[in-house]
Amino acid sequence: MCVVSTNFGYRDREMASQSNDPRLPSAARPxxxxxxxxxxxxxxxxxxxxxxxxxxxxxxxxxxxxxxAIIFCAQSLANMRNIENDLKQISMAMMFGIMGLVTNYMxxxxxxxxxx
Amino acid sequence: MAKRSSSSLLTSPLSIFLPRGDAFLYLFALLSIFSLLxxxxxxxxxxxARPDFExxxxxxxxEFSLGDPKDDIVPPLRSTPPPISLxxxxxxxxxxxxxxxxxxxKSPPSDQNPKPxxxxxxxxxxxxxxxxxxxxxxxxxxxxxxxxxxxxxSESDSGSQKLVEDPKPDVKFSKKLASFWIEIACVxxxxxxxxxxxxxKRENENLALAWAxxxxxxxxxxxxxxxxxxxxxxxxxxxxxxxGKNVFKFYASGRRFCSGLLATMELKSRHDLIxxxxxxxxxxxxxxxxEVYMNDDAMDQVVFALARKKLAxxxxxxxxxxxxxxxxxxxxxGRKWVTDELQVVSESKEVAGDLITDxxxxxxxxxxxxxxxxxxxxxxxxxDQHLGSAKKMLVFKFALPDANKMADMTRLVALVPxxxxxIGRYKLSSHARSKxxxxxxxxxxxxxxxxxNARQEALQKKKAEQxxxxxxxETKLSAEALRKREAKERARQMKKAMPKMKMTKA
Numbered sequence: 001m002c003v004v005s006t007n008f009g010y011r012d013r014e015m016a017s018q019s020n021d022p023r024l025p026s027a028a029r030p031x032x033x034x035x036x037x038x039x040x041x042x043x044x045x046x047x048x049x050x051x052x053x054x055x056x057x058x059x060x061x062x063x064x065x066x067x068x069a070i071i072f073c074a075q076s077l078a079n080m081r082n083i084e085n086d087l088k089q090i091s092m093a094m095m096f097g098i099m100g101l102v103t104n105y106m107x108x109x110x111x112x113x114x115x116x
Numbered sequence: 117m118a119k120r121s122s123s124s125l126l127t128s129p130l131s132i133f134l135p136r137g138d139a140f141l142y143l144f145a146l147l148s149i150f151s152l153l154x155x156x157x158x159x160x161x162x163x164x165a166r167p168d169f170e171x172x173x174x175x176x177x178x179e180f181s182l183g184d185p186k187d188d189i190v191p192p193l194r195s196t197p198p199p200i201s202l203x204x205x206x207x208x209x210x211x212x213x214x215x216x217x218x219x220x221x222k223s224p225p226s227d228q229n230p231k232p233x234x235x236x237x238x239x240x241x242x243x244x245x246x247x248x249x250x251x252x253x254x255x256x257x258x259x260x261x262x263x264x265x266x267x268x269x270s271e272s273d274s275g276s277q278k279l280v281e282d283p284k285p286d287v288k289f290s291k292k293l294a295s296f297w298i299e300i301a302c303v304x305x306x307x308x309x310x311x312x313x314x315x316x317k318r319e320n321e322n323l324a325l326a327w328a329x330x331x332x333x334x335x336x337x338x339x340x341x342x343x344x345x346x347x348x349x350x351x352x353x354x355x356x357x358x359x360g361k362n363v364f365k366f367y368a369s370g371r372r373f374c375s376g377l378l379a380t381m382e383l384k385s386r387h388d389l390i391x392x393x394x395x396x397x398x399x400x401x402x403x404x405x406x407e408v409y410m411n412d413d414a415m416d417q418v419v420f421a422l423a424r425k426k427l428a429x430x431x432x433x434x435x436x437x438x439x440x441x442x443x444x445x446x447x448x449x450g451r452k453w454v455t456d457e458l459q460v461v462s463e464s465k466e467v468a469g470d471l472i473t474d475x476x477x478x479x480x481x482x483x484x485x486x487x488x489x490x491x492x493x494x495x496x497x498x499x500d501q502h503l504g505s506a507k508k509m510l511v512f513k514f515a516l517p518d519a520n521k522m523a524d525m526t527r528l529v530a531l532v533p534x535x536x537x538x539i540g541r542y543k544l545s546s547h548a549r550s551k552x553x554x555x556x557x558x559x560x561x562x563x564x565x566x567x568x569n570a571r572q573e574a575l576q577k578k579k580a581e582q583x584x585x586x587x588x589x590e591t592k593l594s595a596e597a598l599r600k601r602e603a604k605e606r607a608r609q610m611k612k613a614m615p616k617m618k619m620t621k622a
Contacts, residue, residue: 022533028344028370067302074306075390078313081360
């Protein structure tokens with residue numbers, strides 16, 4: 001028990017110089033990153049929301065939806081963990097969002113009013 | 117003019133009901149109709165000759181302005197046109213040169229008596245334009261009876277109208293602004309998001325580095341307890357492994373009783389403005405979780421957890437090993453125990469008593485010490501029945517303090533090696549051991565039964581599926597047989613019919 005209690009004493013210099021060292025270099029094992037199957041990766045909700053907003057914005061030509069899609073794309077991009085998996089979804093959402101904006105601002109510009 | 121108005125009567129509904137497919141444009145059209153209505157009303161009484169209204173949105177006016185009278189003003193007027201059309205000479209005499217016309221329609225020059233003083237009132241009005249203007253504002257009785265009093269009255273009228281009109285450029289401007297508010301808001305949000313991304317990332321990194329420099333550098337607590345620090349194999353490998361933007365991992369290995377320690381810092385998503393805003397509503401903490409993987413021979417059958425009362429209860433309900441083996445332990449009489457805020461969950465009183473030592477009570481979990489040093493404590497969970505790859509594991513969860521107050525959690529971090537040694541040396545008494553073994557075998561049996569049940573169910577399912585497949589195949593076969601029979605029958609009938617046909621032909 002006294003050995004155990006010295007762990008708290010490590011903050012104190014006098015106690016630190018103890019003979020029994022808990023370190024065991026022979027038992028050291030390098031770090032192995034756990035392999036996570038792609039199904040169990042955390043779901044990228046913001047990317048999902050971005051896709052939905054992007055589709056809505058492009059379909060119904062709601063500017064606000066397209067802008068929201070772009071914002072959620074940015075969030076998804078900021079939270080990206082591994083590039084290969086997430087980039088697909090993000091790029092898709094980004095494409096929908098940009099497409100919505102383009103159709104909004106280019107396709108439906110100020111039309112000349114029919115003059116008699 | 118009449119022609120003009122009739123055409124506008126046609127175009128204005130068109131302009132309103134044309135399917136543009138954009139709600140925003142409708143809104144804009146409505147707004148401009150409304151503003152033009154206002155404009156028209158005010159202009160009818162006075163002041164439209166002011167220079168600000170020259171060329172005031174001629175296009176829109178073409179589209180909408182002439183439709184307005186039809187909508188709102190005409191009905192009351194159609195009933196009483198005579199007084200307006202009657203005014204042949206007297207009002208005309210007041211008309212100055214029609215220098216500008218808000219609706220883009222130039223009235224024919226009717227400047228018989230150019231009178232600059234009265235320009236403010238009616239000069240720009242064509243006679244026909246008075247159709248569709250409120251009677252009161254144009255041809256008041258005084259106007260017809262005493263022409264001299266008219267200018268003054270209309271002047272004052274225009275003055276009052278000016279007051280109404282003045283905010284109109286502002287309205288126009290704010291309308292334009294309002295039509296772009298989405299773009300303005302979104303772009304500014306995106307800019308803020310990018311700025312916050314970099315600052316937040318920096319903040320998180322600083323916090324993680326502050327922790328690492330406090331506890332994982334040379335002569336620090338982990339350096340004295342573990343021979344290998346960091347995620348790499350060599351000594352100069354990085355200490356921290358960044359996983360995502362807000363998760364940092366620290367690995368240590370090479371110590372008695374345990375094969376490794378993994379500390380996972382889950383910081384707030386400071387880099388993400390949206391979750392940052394969300395965290396303003398639902399606050400969360402920076403957490404660090406230590407997972408100590410104990411050697412198989414170094415941990416006895418211990419199930420133990422310690423947390424604040426509420427959390428301890430939920431843990432007892434939700435964690436499988438605690439739920440199966442452990443229960444809430446009441447504080448024993450006649451002994452110093454953890455502070456009231458904490459709750460022990462354990463397999464037996466003996467284990468709880470042995471694991472909560474006087475040292476721990478004195479340093480962290482006692483009444484007085486906890487107030488000072490226990491602020492960041494969240495939970496502690498030791499179990500030899502953890503789910504997953506490592507069964508025997510100690511899990512510590514603490515909240516991280518600010519980057520410059522890292523020293524506050526020194527005692528909490530010191531709990532980790534302390535408990536590794538304590539549990540590594542701990543042996544249950546024979547009585548307790550027999551109890552735990554009994555419960556474990558019981559649970560193992562249950563699990564085995566469950567497994568068997570599951571296996572049987574799976575077998576039955578498989579059998580059912582096979583049966584289904586066979587039946588389907590049979591039905592298919594029978595269907596084919598049916599089809600064949602039908603085909604044969606048809607052929608026979610054809611054969612029967614054929615001679616008849618021949619007969620009739622013959």
